[in-house]
Amino acid sequence: MEQFHLQLDYYGLLNLHKALLEAKFHTNPENELISGSPLVAEVYAQVRELLIQNDETGQWQEWFQLKNRPDYRSRAILRMKASPQWGKADSVRKEEMARNFLSPFLYDAAELNAVLEELNPAHSPPSAGPATGLAL
Secondary structure: OOOOOOOOOHHHHHHHHHHHHHHHHOOOOOOOOOOOOHHHHHHHHHHHHHHHHOOOOOHHHHHOEHHHOHHHHHHHHHHHHHOOOHHHOOHHHHHHHHHHHHOOOEOOHHHHHHHHHHHOOOOOOOOOOOOOOOOO
16 A cells, blocks of 8 residues: 655644644543544554654653643543444453554553553453553
């Protein structure tokens, strides 16, 4: 499949970040599939990395830490709870879904497990491997 590349300056990238943030974490979305979309999660992770790479102050690295964004953490949890797939998913699928819903934020395995525990108190981590989205 052919790949496409966007030509954005910093302000274009910043506005794309704002649009994706609004689309993923809106409390009353028009399209509920966007929040947990693996494609949107991947695109937003790329936007995050470009913002961090082009930041000389380290502010973006700090901004994208999940622990610094409890409001967006809460919104992601609300969106996961509202997902019709959540209740049907096994623990491995729930972890995968959580990663998509939490993108673009950076977190460690303990933070991911805390989110999963909040959603499902009987959660036990399916894998001992590192979480994607780990803080750098």
